[in-house]
Amino acid sequence: MNEKSRRSGLLHAGRPSPTLEDLATAAGVSRSTASRAINGGLKVSPEAQAAVDAAIVALGYTPNRAARSLVTRRTGSIALVIPEPDARVMMDPFFAAVITGVNEALRGTDMQLVLLMSRAGDDSARTMRYLRGGHVDGAIVVSFHEADDWAETLGTTGLPTVFIGRPWATGFGVPYVDLDNFEGGRLAARHLAGTGRTRLGTVAGPADMTAAVDRLEGWMQGIREAGLQPGPVVHGDFTTAGGADAARTLFSEAPELDGVFAASDLMALGVIDTVRGRGHKVPEDVAVVGFDNHSLLAANGLGLTTVTQPMVDMAVTAGQLLIRAIENPEEQLEPVIYPAELVVRGSTAGHSR
């Protein structure tokens, strides 16, 4: 009469997926023992463990995440929050690197990556609700702007969070992974000055992103250290088109520039385009330094001198940090800062002093 036992299980498939109860029966143990055998196997006799293991294979058993999650209050997934407005920005390989890296960190864990891409205002509230709703065990936030209040909100909410890139407000104890952007900018300045360039222009990143601000400050400091005068500064949006536009403005203000620092490789590409469009040569007339060491561009005919940013590694570290934060909520995690390195290529070569 207990014939209703063959319930639905998996919605779509033919046969219903076996439950823990089924597994226990097949293994000849109780539900409790089966559960213990699956999770770490403490206080389980070798025989019972073996029986359960065998039954798992035989039945193709997979624990029901929802049921487990309901009681453990762990979802087994983390969110990658990307608060960027449009597809254009997504094309930036930075995101590809972040996704790859975070995924890499999750390998071996049975955690899954949930992508949370939120747009303007209203949508970000929805994202926030989702995050606070306990649907994920933690979050990695990336590419945030000053206007976003992720750091504050998440910091106070108690949800384990790691930022990629220094957040504007560091007072909330939220750990982050970042590049030494200041030093990167400084290296660029020192290098350009070292090759004899003296009239330096800047295509900075968005003023509401810490990475852009730090790069700019380092660059300025480097220029001062070299005893040069900082030239004009124009802000771009990290895209190629934005870099080209910024460069046009730059050269219309100061046509005699012989060196430009762009705060991203994509923008540097735009700068080079503009320089060439004006009938000048890179690097003979104008040297260009980028930032990111973007692999797509490395293969490009003219090598681009740039500052290395190990994005994948940084993302991996962020993922690992988050896992630690989830597993050990009390531990106070320190920010991780990667050193910046300059890669010299063709775009800053051959200037006859």
Add this chain to the structure above:
Amino acid sequence: MNEKSRRSGLLHAGRPSPTLEDLATAAGVSRSTASRAINGGLKVSPEAQAAVDAAIVALGYTPNRAARSLVTRRTGSIALVIPEPDARVMMDPFFAAVITGVNEALRGTDMQLVLLMSRAGDDSARTMRYLRGGHVDGAIVVSFHEADDWAETLGTTGLPTVFIGRPWATGFGVPYVDLDNFEGGRLAARHLAGTGRTRLGTVAGPADMTAAVDRLEGWMQGIREAGLQPGPVVHGDFTTAGGADAARTLFSEAPELDGVFAASDLMALGVIDTVRGRGHKVPEDVAVVGFDNHSLLAANGLGLTTVTQPMVDMAVTAGQLLIRAIENPEEQLEPVIYPAELVVRGSTAGHSR
């Protein structure tokens, strides 16, 4: 004595998140009525509905997905399966476009995107288990190779699935979204022939991907239709470096080529590099046609003639298709094929017949 009522709720945060029971109490209705009010509100009096709505706001109530999922057998998330081996390939903006598009399709739904990136053999089995385990309501599979048996396995498993790109085995009734790659290849051939190029080389994509094969076949057909002889064919891996390598092989076999079709823009970039490296000019000596209409390269100095592939749109369509498949499992969905269009730019200009 029922004072244990204030249980944990959300693991991390201070206050526990309210349950449906709390909500019902606050609204002065029963749990059942509250549930109905939340889900569609059929057979709920306006007063009750209003009371529940107010309570939701007041308490900041969010339904517990796990609990809901446990009984509905719907997880409210779909998987994006990317069976690519390494980060290098992830840099291809194709993936960025797919992610953006699918996410776009999910907007408005309360579905979430789970990223499943699997590597070689073993790992793909894990992915497969995850998919069959009922952890997601559906899957979008992208960039599959012939060796993968996703189409077969998923097709028979009953999990709603949509492919981006035609799968090798179409017999399983799995719907897909694709570009008319054949026509795209044909357009490229017709265009090159039309500009007077006669000695045509090919940098094809990986032979185990349908998109590459279809492009190659269309290209060959176009060459034949133009009354020309197909030149040498070398296979690349869709990356810039791969394209450059392939082009080297190509030109060592047939140095006199005056036109090359590369099955992706990234490879076309590599081809151009190689051509220039050999001291020849694009397009004067060698015309190059790419494939994808990759936005990153559009801004490049020399415009690349290419075949448009509306990747974001295609991904949106795939997402919508999947949602329909999930909501209406019986419906037989048809593949959607986008037309290919040629975009003529500088890389195929100015050949003096």
Add this chain to the structure above:
DNA sequence: TCCGAATGTGGGAGCGCTCTCACCACATGG
């Protein structure tokens, strides 16, 4: 010999939700 402690096991409760069902009130029709 007997008593903890350690080790292994199974029963039961309960996580927060949906859904079936019984029920009530009131309308409508014979």
Add this chain to the structure above:
DNA sequence: CCATGTGGTGAGAGCGCTCCCACATTCGGA
């Protein structure tokens, strides 16, 4: 007047799992 809906409601079961607790067994030391 009673049969038959019909909109609205609430109690109760149960989804598959983990965890607490009670219980059985074994082992070491007093």
